[in-house]
Amino acid sequence: MADHSGALMRISFQALEQLLAAIFVRHGVSEANATILAGNCAGCERDGSLSHGLFRIPGYISSLKSGWVDGKAVPDIEDVGAAFMRVDARNGFAQPALAAAMPHLVDKVVASGVAVVAIRDSHHFSALWPDLEPLARSGLVALTMVSGLACVAPPGGRSAVFGTNPIAFATPVAGAHPLIYDFATSAMSNGDLRLAARAGHDVPLGTGVNASGELTGDPKAILAGGALLPFGGHKGAALSLMVEVLASALTGGQFSSEVDFSNHPGAETPKTGQIVIVIDPARGGNKLFAERVAKLMGSVRDAGQPRLPSDRRYRTREASERDGISLQTDTYEYLVSLSH
Numbered sequence: 001m002a003d004h005s006g007a008l009m010r011i012s013f014q015a016l017e018q019l020l021a022a023i024f025v026r027h028g029v030s031e032a033n034a035t036i037l038a039g040n041c042a043g044c045e046r047d048g049s050l051s052h053g054l055f056r057i058p059g060y061i062s063s064l065k066s067g068w069v070d071g072k073a074v075p076d077i078e079d080v081g082a083a084f085m086r087v088d089a090r091n092g093f094a095q096p097a098l099a100a101a102m103p104h105l106v107d108k109v110v111a112s113g114v115a116v117v118a119i120r121d122s123h124h125f126s127a128l129w130p131d132l133e134p135l136a137r138s139g140l141v142a143l144t145m146v147s148g149l150a151c152v153a154p155p156g157g158r159s160a161v162f163g164t165n166p167i168a169f170a171t172p173v174a175g176a177h178p179l180i181y182d183f184a185t186s187a188m189s190n191g192d193l194r195l196a197a198r199a200g201h202d203v204p205l206g207t208g209v210n211a212s213g214e215l216t217g218d219p220k221a222i223l224a225g226g227a228l229l230p231f232g233g234h235k236g237a238a239l240s241l242m243v244e245v246l247a248s249a250l251t252g253g254q255f256s257s258e259v260d261f262s263n264h265p266g267a268e269t270p271k272t273g274q275i276v277i278v279i280d281p282a283r284g285g286n287k288l289f290a291e292r293v294a295k296l297m298g299s300v301r302d303a304g305q306p307r308l309p310s311d312r313r314y315r316t317r318e319a320s321e322r323d324g325i326s327l328q329t330d331t332y333e334y335l336v337s338l339s340h
Protein backbone atom coordinates (compact mmCIF):
# COMPACT_ATOMS: atom_id res chain seq x y z
CA MET A 1 0.00 0.00 0.00
CA ALA A 2 1.49 3.34 -1.00
CA ASP A 3 2.21 6.01 1.60
CA HIS A 4 -0.85 8.18 1.11
CA SER A 5 -1.19 11.67 2.46
CA GLY A 6 -4.61 12.65 1.14
CA ALA A 7 -7.75 13.78 2.90
CA LEU A 8 -9.10 11.86 5.86
CA MET A 9 -12.47 10.17 6.06
CA ARG A 10 -14.28 8.07 8.67
CA ILE A 11 -15.66 4.59 8.20
CA SER A 12 -17.67 2.39 10.56
CA PHE A 13 -16.21 -0.89 11.79
CA GLN A 14 -19.00 -2.81 10.03
CA ALA A 15 -18.40 -1.07 6.68
CA LEU A 16 -14.65 -1.66 6.87
CA GLU A 17 -15.16 -5.29 7.89
CA GLN A 18 -17.47 -5.86 4.90
CA LEU A 19 -15.05 -4.21 2.50
CA LEU A 20 -12.13 -6.31 3.78
CA ALA A 21 -14.21 -9.51 3.60
CA ALA A 22 -14.96 -8.72 -0.06
CA ILE A 23 -11.23 -8.20 -0.71
CA PHE A 24 -10.31 -11.52 0.90
CA VAL A 25 -13.01 -13.39 -1.05
CA ARG A 26 -11.95 -11.68 -4.27
CA HIS A 27 -8.41 -13.01 -3.67
CA GLY A 28 -9.34 -16.62 -3.06
CA VAL A 29 -10.33 -16.83 0.61
CA SER A 30 -13.47 -18.82 1.51
CA GLU A 31 -16.43 -16.78 2.80
CA ALA A 32 -16.07 -18.28 6.30
CA ASN A 33 -12.33 -17.56 6.55
CA ALA A 34 -12.76 -14.11 4.98
CA THR A 35 -15.28 -13.14 7.67
CA ILE A 36 -12.77 -14.08 10.40
CA LEU A 37 -9.78 -12.34 8.78
CA ALA A 38 -11.79 -9.21 7.97
CA GLY A 39 -13.07 -8.88 11.54
CA ASN A 40 -9.56 -9.34 12.85
CA CYS A 41 -7.94 -6.81 10.49
CA ALA A 42 -10.71 -4.20 10.87
CA GLY A 43 -10.45 -4.63 14.66
CA CYS A 44 -6.71 -3.91 14.53
CA GLU A 45 -7.31 -0.73 12.52
CA ARG A 46 -10.17 0.34 14.83
CA ASP A 47 -8.02 -0.13 17.94
CA GLY A 48 -4.93 1.59 16.56
CA SER A 49 -2.87 -1.60 16.09
CA LEU A 50 -1.75 -0.02 12.85
CA SER A 51 1.27 -2.25 12.21
CA HIS A 52 -1.20 -5.14 11.80
CA GLY A 53 -4.28 -3.45 10.36
CA LEU A 54 -4.79 -2.22 6.79
CA PHE A 55 -1.01 -1.94 6.36
CA ARG A 56 -1.01 -5.76 6.06
CA ILE A 57 -3.61 -6.08 3.29
CA PRO A 58 -1.08 -6.02 0.41
CA GLY A 59 0.95 -8.72 2.20
CA TYR A 60 -2.12 -10.92 2.64
CA ILE A 61 -2.97 -10.49 -1.03
CA SER A 62 0.51 -11.12 -2.39
CA SER A 63 0.82 -14.24 -0.22
CA LEU A 64 -2.53 -15.51 -1.49
CA LYS A 65 -1.62 -14.69 -5.10
CA SER A 66 1.71 -16.49 -4.80
CA GLY A 67 -0.05 -19.71 -3.76
CA TRP A 68 1.95 -19.78 -0.51
CA VAL A 69 -1.12 -19.82 1.76
CA ASP A 70 -4.46 -21.54 1.23
CA GLY A 71 -7.27 -19.10 1.95
CA LYS A 72 -9.86 -21.87 1.67
CA ALA A 73 -8.14 -24.24 4.11
CA VAL A 74 -10.41 -26.14 6.48
CA PRO A 75 -8.57 -26.82 9.74
CA ASP A 76 -8.39 -30.31 11.15
CA ILE A 77 -8.89 -30.64 14.92
CA GLU A 78 -7.37 -33.55 16.81
CA ASP A 79 -8.55 -34.19 20.37
CA VAL A 80 -5.46 -35.57 22.09
CA GLY A 81 -6.29 -35.40 25.79
CA ALA A 82 -8.60 -34.05 28.45
CA ALA A 83 -6.91 -30.68 28.20
CA PHE A 84 -5.05 -30.78 24.88
CA MET A 85 -6.04 -30.18 21.28
CA ARG A 86 -3.92 -30.10 18.16
CA VAL A 87 -5.05 -28.17 15.13
CA ASP A 88 -3.58 -28.72 11.69
CA ALA A 89 -4.33 -25.45 9.91
CA ARG A 90 -3.52 -27.18 6.60
CA ASN A 91 -1.49 -24.28 5.29
CA GLY A 92 -4.26 -21.83 6.10
CA PHE A 93 -4.47 -18.80 8.36
CA ALA A 94 -4.15 -19.27 12.12
CA GLN A 95 -7.28 -17.33 13.09
CA PRO A 96 -9.78 -19.71 11.40
CA ALA A 97 -7.85 -22.61 12.97
CA LEU A 98 -8.26 -21.11 16.44
CA ALA A 99 -11.91 -20.24 15.75
CA ALA A 100 -12.60 -23.88 14.79
CA ALA A 101 -11.03 -25.05 18.06
CA MET A 102 -12.75 -22.46 20.26
CA PRO A 103 -15.98 -24.31 21.25
CA HIS A 104 -14.00 -27.46 22.19
CA LEU A 105 -11.39 -25.35 23.92
CA VAL A 106 -13.94 -23.73 26.20
CA ASP A 107 -15.51 -27.15 26.97
CA LYS A 108 -12.08 -28.48 27.91
CA VAL A 109 -11.28 -25.54 30.15
CA VAL A 110 -14.62 -25.93 31.91
CA ALA A 111 -13.97 -29.67 32.39
CA SER A 112 -10.25 -29.56 33.24
CA GLY A 113 -9.54 -26.05 34.49
CA VAL A 114 -6.88 -25.62 31.83
CA ALA A 115 -6.46 -26.37 28.13
CA VAL A 116 -3.79 -26.11 25.47
CA VAL A 117 -4.31 -25.63 21.73
CA ALA A 118 -1.30 -26.40 19.56
CA ILE A 119 -1.75 -25.05 16.03
CA ARG A 120 0.64 -26.01 13.24
CA ASP A 121 1.06 -25.40 9.50
CA SER A 122 -0.55 -22.00 10.10
CA HIS A 123 0.06 -18.45 8.91
CA HIS A 124 -0.28 -15.69 11.54
CA PHE A 125 0.04 -12.23 10.06
CA SER A 126 -1.77 -10.16 12.66
CA ALA A 127 -1.75 -8.93 16.24
CA LEU A 128 -2.28 -11.60 18.91
CA TRP A 129 -4.61 -9.69 21.24
CA PRO A 130 -7.75 -10.43 19.13
CA ASP A 131 -7.09 -14.15 19.70
CA LEU A 132 -7.29 -13.69 23.48
CA GLU A 133 -9.77 -10.90 24.15
CA PRO A 134 -12.92 -13.09 23.81
CA LEU A 135 -11.43 -15.62 26.25
CA ALA A 136 -10.66 -12.97 28.86
CA ARG A 137 -14.13 -11.46 28.37
CA SER A 138 -15.60 -14.84 29.26
CA GLY A 139 -13.63 -14.92 32.52
CA LEU A 140 -10.58 -16.94 31.45
CA VAL A 141 -6.86 -16.22 31.66
CA ALA A 142 -4.97 -16.86 28.43
CA LEU A 143 -1.51 -16.81 26.98
CA THR A 144 -0.45 -17.20 23.36
CA MET A 145 2.74 -17.17 21.30
CA VAL A 146 3.52 -17.27 17.59
CA SER A 147 6.80 -17.87 15.80
CA GLY A 148 7.49 -15.97 12.59
CA LEU A 149 10.05 -15.21 9.91
CA ALA A 150 13.71 -15.26 10.85
CA CYS A 151 14.65 -11.58 11.02
CA VAL A 152 15.99 -11.35 14.61
CA ALA A 153 19.60 -12.15 15.52
CA PRO A 154 20.52 -13.40 19.01
CA PRO A 155 22.52 -10.90 21.09
CA GLY A 156 26.09 -10.81 19.82
CA GLY A 157 25.06 -12.55 16.63
CA ARG A 158 24.75 -11.19 13.13
CA SER A 159 22.47 -13.68 11.44
CA ALA A 160 18.74 -13.90 12.01
CA VAL A 161 17.49 -17.06 13.65
CA PHE A 162 14.35 -15.96 15.53
CA GLY A 163 11.13 -14.45 14.28
CA THR A 164 9.81 -11.33 15.97
CA ASN A 165 7.96 -13.98 18.04
CA PRO A 166 5.18 -12.15 19.87
CA ILE A 167 3.72 -13.13 23.24
CA ALA A 168 0.29 -12.04 24.47
CA PHE A 169 -1.34 -12.44 27.88
CA ALA A 170 -4.91 -11.64 28.86
CA THR A 171 -6.77 -11.64 32.15
CA PRO A 172 -10.21 -10.53 33.31
CA VAL A 173 -10.28 -7.44 35.53
CA ALA A 174 -13.28 -6.76 37.79
CA GLY A 175 -15.26 -3.71 36.65
CA ALA A 176 -13.00 -3.00 33.67
CA HIS A 177 -11.93 -4.25 30.25
CA PRO A 178 -9.56 -7.23 30.34
CA LEU A 179 -5.87 -6.44 30.73
CA ILE A 180 -4.10 -7.63 27.59
CA TYR A 181 -0.51 -7.12 26.71
CA ASP A 182 0.81 -8.18 23.38
CA PHE A 183 4.31 -7.55 22.12
CA ALA A 184 7.05 -8.75 19.83
CA THR A 185 10.08 -10.17 21.65
CA SER A 186 12.23 -8.18 19.21
CA ALA A 187 13.16 -4.59 20.08
CA MET A 188 10.67 -3.55 17.39
CA SER A 189 8.15 -5.47 15.33
CA ASN A 190 8.98 -6.02 11.68
CA GLY A 191 5.82 -4.06 10.84
CA ASP A 192 6.96 -0.98 12.78
CA LEU A 193 10.45 -1.27 11.29
CA ARG A 194 8.96 -1.24 7.79
CA LEU A 195 6.71 1.69 8.71
CA ALA A 196 9.78 3.61 9.97
CA ALA A 197 11.67 2.80 6.75
CA ARG A 198 8.72 3.98 4.69
CA ALA A 199 8.43 7.23 6.65
CA GLY A 200 12.21 7.82 6.48
CA HIS A 201 12.59 7.84 10.31
CA ASP A 202 15.58 6.45 12.20
CA VAL A 203 14.92 3.85 14.89
CA PRO A 204 16.59 3.81 18.34
CA LEU A 205 20.08 2.37 18.47
CA GLY A 206 19.76 -1.18 19.80
CA THR A 207 16.84 -1.99 17.50
CA GLY A 208 18.98 -3.88 15.05
CA VAL A 209 22.23 -4.42 13.18
CA ASN A 210 23.27 -3.89 9.56
CA ALA A 211 24.55 -6.62 7.24
CA SER A 212 28.00 -6.38 8.90
CA GLY A 213 26.55 -6.96 12.36
CA GLU A 214 27.07 -3.33 13.45
CA LEU A 215 24.41 -1.47 15.43
CA THR A 216 22.48 0.96 13.27
CA GLY A 217 19.53 3.33 13.57
CA ASP A 218 18.77 3.09 9.85
CA PRO A 219 15.71 0.85 9.38
CA LYS A 220 16.56 0.30 5.71
CA ALA A 221 19.99 -1.10 6.67
CA ILE A 222 18.34 -3.48 9.16
CA LEU A 223 15.92 -4.63 6.48
CA ALA A 224 18.60 -4.96 3.76
CA GLY A 225 20.55 -7.96 5.01
CA GLY A 226 20.79 -6.86 8.64
CA ALA A 227 18.69 -8.13 11.53
CA LEU A 228 16.52 -6.92 14.37
CA LEU A 229 17.69 -7.65 17.93
CA PRO A 230 15.65 -9.07 20.82
CA PHE A 231 14.45 -6.53 23.40
CA GLY A 232 16.35 -6.62 26.67
CA GLY A 233 19.41 -8.51 25.37
CA HIS A 234 19.69 -12.10 26.54
CA LYS A 235 16.39 -11.88 28.44
CA GLY A 236 14.34 -11.09 25.33
CA ALA A 237 16.36 -13.70 23.42
CA ALA A 238 15.42 -16.33 26.02
CA LEU A 239 11.73 -15.41 25.64
CA SER A 240 12.08 -15.67 21.88
CA LEU A 241 13.68 -19.09 22.28
CA MET A 242 10.72 -20.13 24.44
CA VAL A 243 8.34 -19.01 21.68
CA GLU A 244 10.19 -21.17 19.13
CA VAL A 245 9.99 -24.14 21.54
CA LEU A 246 6.30 -23.76 22.38
CA ALA A 247 4.87 -22.38 19.13
CA SER A 248 7.02 -24.45 16.74
CA ALA A 249 8.78 -27.47 18.29
CA LEU A 250 5.86 -28.44 20.51
CA THR A 251 3.12 -27.84 17.93
CA GLY A 252 4.96 -29.54 15.08
CA GLY A 253 5.23 -26.24 13.17
CA GLN A 254 8.34 -24.95 11.44
CA PHE A 255 10.92 -22.87 13.30
CA SER A 256 11.14 -19.27 12.09
CA SER A 257 14.52 -20.09 10.52
CA GLU A 258 12.97 -22.97 8.54
CA VAL A 259 10.37 -20.88 6.73
CA ASP A 260 11.36 -20.84 3.07
CA PHE A 261 9.05 -19.14 0.64
CA SER A 262 11.70 -18.63 -2.05
CA ASN A 263 9.54 -20.61 -4.51
CA HIS A 264 6.63 -18.26 -3.88
CA PRO A 265 7.63 -14.76 -4.97
CA GLY A 266 5.50 -12.18 -3.17
CA ALA A 267 4.81 -14.41 -0.16
CA GLU A 268 4.97 -12.56 3.18
CA THR A 269 2.98 -14.55 5.72
CA PRO A 270 5.08 -16.72 8.07
CA LYS A 271 4.06 -20.40 8.06
CA THR A 272 4.93 -21.64 11.54
CA GLY A 273 2.77 -22.47 14.56
CA GLN A 274 0.92 -21.01 17.52
CA ILE A 275 0.25 -22.15 21.05
CA VAL A 276 -2.69 -20.99 23.15
CA ILE A 277 -2.85 -21.85 26.86
CA VAL A 278 -6.09 -21.11 28.69
CA ILE A 279 -6.76 -21.31 32.44
CA ASP A 280 -9.98 -21.05 34.39
CA PRO A 281 -8.93 -18.79 37.30
CA ALA A 282 -11.84 -20.11 39.39
CA ARG A 283 -9.83 -23.34 39.80
CA GLY A 284 -7.30 -21.36 41.81
CA GLY A 285 -9.92 -21.26 44.56
CA ASN A 286 -9.97 -17.50 44.83
CA LYS A 287 -13.52 -16.35 44.10
CA LEU A 288 -12.28 -12.78 44.01
CA PHE A 289 -9.60 -13.35 41.36
CA ALA A 290 -10.77 -10.58 39.02
CA GLU A 291 -11.14 -8.17 41.97
CA ARG A 292 -7.58 -9.01 43.05
CA VAL A 293 -6.31 -8.23 39.56
CA ALA A 294 -8.22 -4.93 39.60
CA LYS A 295 -6.63 -4.11 42.98
CA LEU A 296 -3.17 -4.91 41.65
CA MET A 297 -3.68 -2.70 38.60
CA GLY A 298 -4.89 0.08 40.89
CA SER A 299 -1.69 -0.24 42.94
CA VAL A 300 0.42 -0.03 39.78
CA ARG A 301 -1.41 3.10 38.67
CA ASP A 302 -1.16 4.59 42.17
CA ALA A 303 2.58 3.91 42.10
CA GLY A 304 2.78 6.25 39.11
CA GLN A 305 2.67 4.20 35.91
CA PRO A 306 0.67 6.54 33.67
CA ARG A 307 -0.33 3.96 31.08
CA LEU A 308 -0.94 0.24 31.38
CA PRO A 309 -0.97 -2.18 28.45
CA SER A 310 -4.23 -2.03 26.47
CA ASP A 311 -5.24 1.41 27.86
CA ARG A 312 -4.35 3.09 24.57
CA ARG A 313 -6.07 0.41 22.52
CA TYR A 314 -9.36 0.65 24.43
CA ARG A 315 -9.26 4.44 24.21
CA THR A 316 -8.69 4.26 20.47
CA ARG A 317 -11.53 1.74 20.13
CA GLU A 318 -13.88 4.04 22.01
CA ALA A 319 -13.02 6.95 19.72
CA SER A 320 -13.38 4.79 16.59
CA GLU A 321 -16.78 3.54 17.75
CA ARG A 322 -17.91 7.08 18.48
CA ASP A 323 -16.48 8.90 15.45
CA GLY A 324 -15.73 6.11 12.96
CA ILE A 325 -12.34 4.68 12.04
CA SER A 326 -10.04 7.29 10.55
CA LEU A 327 -8.81 6.46 7.06
CA GLN A 328 -7.09 8.26 4.18
CA THR A 329 -9.56 8.60 1.29
CA ASP A 330 -7.03 7.27 -1.19
CA THR A 331 -6.44 4.23 1.03
CA TYR A 332 -10.20 3.68 1.01
CA GLU A 333 -10.30 3.98 -2.78
CA TYR A 334 -7.38 1.57 -3.06
CA LEU A 335 -9.23 -0.95 -0.86
CA VAL A 336 -12.41 -0.57 -2.94
CA SER A 337 -10.37 -1.22 -6.10
CA LEU A 338 -9.10 -4.47 -4.56
CA SER A 339 -12.62 -5.65 -3.75
CA HIS A 340 -13.86 -6.13 -7.33
Ligand SMILES: NC(=O)C1=CN([C@@H]2O[C@H](COP(=O)(O)OP(=O)(O)OC[C@H]3O[C@@H](n4cnc5c(N)ncnc54)[C@H](OP(=O)(O)O)[C@@H]3O)[C@@H](O)[C@H]2O)C=CC1
Pocket residue numbers: 049051052124125126127128129146147148164165166167168180181182183184185188189190191192270307308309310311312313314
Ligand atom coordinates in the same frame (compact mmCIF):
# COMPACT_ATOMS: atom_id res chain seq x y z
N1 LIG B 1 1.85 -12.25 13.92
C1 LIG B 1 3.11 -12.05 14.17
O1 LIG B 1 3.95 -12.87 13.85
C2 LIG B 1 3.56 -10.82 14.88
C3 LIG B 1 2.65 -9.94 15.40
N2 LIG B 1 3.08 -8.86 16.11
C4 LIG B 1 2.07 -7.96 16.64
O2 LIG B 1 2.52 -6.63 16.54
C5 LIG B 1 1.86 -5.85 17.51
C6 LIG B 1 2.77 -4.79 18.00
O3 LIG B 1 3.86 -5.37 18.69
P1 LIG B 1 4.91 -4.40 19.41
O4 LIG B 1 5.29 -3.34 18.44
O5 LIG B 1 5.96 -5.22 20.01
O6 LIG B 1 3.98 -3.80 20.50
P2 LIG B 1 4.02 -2.35 21.22
O7 LIG B 1 5.39 -2.11 21.71
O8 LIG B 1 3.37 -1.36 20.37
O9 LIG B 1 3.05 -2.62 22.44
C7 LIG B 1 3.27 -3.73 23.27
C8 LIG B 1 2.30 -3.81 24.41
O10 LIG B 1 2.72 -2.88 25.38
C9 LIG B 1 1.73 -1.90 25.61
N3 LIG B 1 2.42 -0.62 25.68
C10 LIG B 1 3.03 0.04 24.67
N4 LIG B 1 3.59 1.17 25.15
C11 LIG B 1 3.35 1.22 26.48
C12 LIG B 1 3.66 2.13 27.52
N5 LIG B 1 4.36 3.24 27.28
N6 LIG B 1 3.24 1.84 28.77
C13 LIG B 1 2.54 0.73 29.02
N7 LIG B 1 2.20 -0.18 28.07
C14 LIG B 1 2.60 0.07 26.82
C15 LIG B 1 0.77 -1.99 24.45
O11 LIG B 1 -0.54 -1.59 24.86
P3 LIG B 1 -1.56 -0.93 23.77
O12 LIG B 1 -2.01 -2.09 22.92
O13 LIG B 1 -2.67 -0.33 24.57
O14 LIG B 1 -0.78 0.10 23.02
C16 LIG B 1 0.87 -3.47 24.10
O15 LIG B 1 0.06 -4.28 24.91
C17 LIG B 1 1.36 -6.83 18.56
O16 LIG B 1 -0.04 -6.80 18.50
C18 LIG B 1 1.89 -8.17 18.12
O17 LIG B 1 1.02 -9.27 18.34
C19 LIG B 1 4.39 -8.60 16.35
C20 LIG B 1 5.33 -9.47 15.87
C21 LIG B 1 5.01 -10.62 15.07
Ligand SMILES: O=C([O-])C1=[NH+]CCC1
Pocket residue numbers: 051124125126148149164184188189190191192270
Ligand atom coordinates in the same frame (compact mmCIF):
# COMPACT_ATOMS: atom_id res chain seq x y z
O1 LIG C 1 5.40 -7.17 12.69
C1 LIG C 1 5.96 -8.30 12.68
O2 LIG C 1 7.06 -8.51 13.21
C2 LIG C 1 5.26 -9.40 12.01
N1 LIG C 1 3.98 -9.37 11.79
C3 LIG C 1 3.50 -10.53 11.11
C4 LIG C 1 4.71 -11.34 10.87
C5 LIG C 1 5.85 -10.61 11.54
